[in-house]
Amino acid sequence: xxxxxxxxxxxxxxxxxxxxxxxxxxxxxxxxxxxxxxxxxxxxxxxxxxxxxxxxxxxxxxxxxxxxxxxxxxxxxxxxxxxxxxx
Numbered sequence: 001x002x003x004x005x006x007x008x009x010x011x012x013x014x015x016x017x018x019x020x021x022x023x024x025x026x027x028x029x030x031x032x033x034x035x036x037x038x039x040x041x042x043x044x045x046x047x048x049x050x051x052x053x054x055x056x057x058x059x060x061x062x063x064x065x066x067x068x069x070x071x072x073x074x075x076x077x078x079x080x081x082x083x084x085x086x087x
Contacts, residue, residue: 010038
């Protein structure tokens, strides 16, 4: 759901910047800044979604490695405390 919100917002901003009277009043430099802001935001979302899915796929293996490494190294492996709640 959040992904669809990100995509729809990016599409709407693109439409406003390129096809409306209000968009024509914005300077090209400001348009580039706005476009860059939304591009970086969408990229961060995609990266986070990708990492989250990798965590879901490899949860058992990551948990095994965290237990084997122990504290505090296991904390840095995944960024969370040792958990045993893989689906």
